[in-house]
Amino acid sequence: MANKKLDVVIIGAGAAGLAAARELHDKGLDVVVLEARDRIGGRVWTHHDPEAPVPIEMGAEFIHGSAEETGKVIEEAELKSFDVGGRRCLVGARRDQPLDDFWEQLYRAMHLMDPPSRVAARLGLRRGSDFSVQDFLDTKPGGKGLVRERKLAKQFVEGFHAADTRLISAKALVDSGTPGEDMDETRLGRVVGGYTGVIEAIAAPIAMRIRPGSVVTRVQWSPKRVLVEGVRGRSRFTVNARAAIVAVPLGVLQAPAFSVGAIEFDPLLGPAKQEALGCLTSGTVVRVVLQLREALWADDVSFMHSSDPDFDVWWTSYPMRAPVIVGWRGGPGATRLLQMPLEEIAARSIASLARHLHTTTKRVQGLVQGVWMHDWQNDPFARGAYSYQLVGGGEATDALARPLKGTLFFAGEATGSGGSTGTVDGAIGTGRRAAKQVLAGW
Ligand SMILES: Cc1cc2nc3c(=O)[nH]c(=O)nc-3n(C[C@H](O)[C@H](O)[C@H](O)COP(=O)(O)OP(=O)(O)OC[C@H]3O[C@@H](n4cnc5c(N)ncnc54)[C@H](O)[C@@H]3O)c2cc1C
Known part of the structure; x- marks a missing residue:
């Protein structure tokens, strides 16, 4: 990688990092985005399986609420989204009740x-x-x-x-x-063709500025000067810039020194950032997608809630009539599931779906055509699903978002304000905010 001094280096090509890079690029700044994985999007990851009738989301799936930042991307790129709607029900031991x-x-x-x-x-x-x-x-x-x-x-x-x-x-x-x-x-919405469409729309004009497979290991910084070091395949690389936007997940910022994905900052980020990092944590989620040969649920059902010990929410592909269904568990129940091997989690998801449909595990098992899941918790470049504030941590997201010496800027869902953490929309917003902060001092 050439060593000329760039304007801004962005670490992480998730929704936040890409939104920041795009904003700065559109304003004429010379940027580079360093991304550890061989794909962009981070926790937005749509899998297109030729055998599956709908896109398979491995991470984010829904547009929550008004989602203005995402709305702008969708509109500009002329993508299409639709409302989910449908019927919710509460699944009982024998009978289901409406949960409208x-x-x-x-x-x-x-x-x-x-x-x-x-x-x-x-x-x-x-x-x-x-x-x-x-x-x-x-x-x-x-x-x-x-x-x-x-x-x-x-x-x-x-x-x-x-x-x-x-x-x-x-x-x-x-x-x-x-x-x-x-x-x-x-309101819950979905993007036609999958959430990755939003990521690709943000990234398209800056495709040449993104460096996948670039794992950042160290950031040396002083006012208006940043030297980023990392590993790409078997080679080491360095990037010089006037400023950096750090847009990696919370769990990566909290990762033990020298573990995969961890970034060493020299000098350290300081006590205020350390305190903020101590007041936030990454939540746990297990999300399993099952494709069956036929749908065993009513056409108009979108969500099934229950007290199931393993997966207590299932949602269908409604309004699409596809035999693809998602099982979800968050919090301590998800932590418990993740102690098990992935095959065991898959088997439990099938048994759980059978309980929700008041049928036998054997029947569901016999209809399964595909199972997809990703362990975000043990993924070194995610280290959890999405963030939340611990007791006493009300100010932590703002503290994490605060720039350092007009040189290091921070983006990513965990730096979202006003309850926007944990969403794609919030992440895009933090990227745009960090870009504005950079431009304000340029
Ligand atoms: C299972 C699941 C379901 C979800 N469902 C929804 C939903 O329905 N709706 C919704 O709005 N949100 C949902 N979310 C949350 C949403 O996906 C995230 O809030 C959002 O995508 C985070 O974007 P980000 O840019 O902050 O982080 P990320 O997308 O994680 O991007 C950070 C990037 O940094 C990279 N990186 C990490 N370490 C390094 C390093 N050392 N060097 C270089 N690059 C590095 C990562 O590879 C990654 O690409 C879900 C998340 C999960 C896990």
């Missing part, structure tokens, strides 16, 4: 966490203290009348936020908005 009021039920329990000061007082904590979602649930908010809603709330925090309810900050969750409060934000 999913968001209303969730709201009934979760809004009792707001304002957090009231809950803190009930918990006997000092004014302004933070507490975990589990602490809140243990106060049995809503009493006997909301037993069902509290159970749903716990499942939602574990599933949607991939979090352990004993660890996640209640205050941070309240700040990000109560689920079900704004029905526009409950």
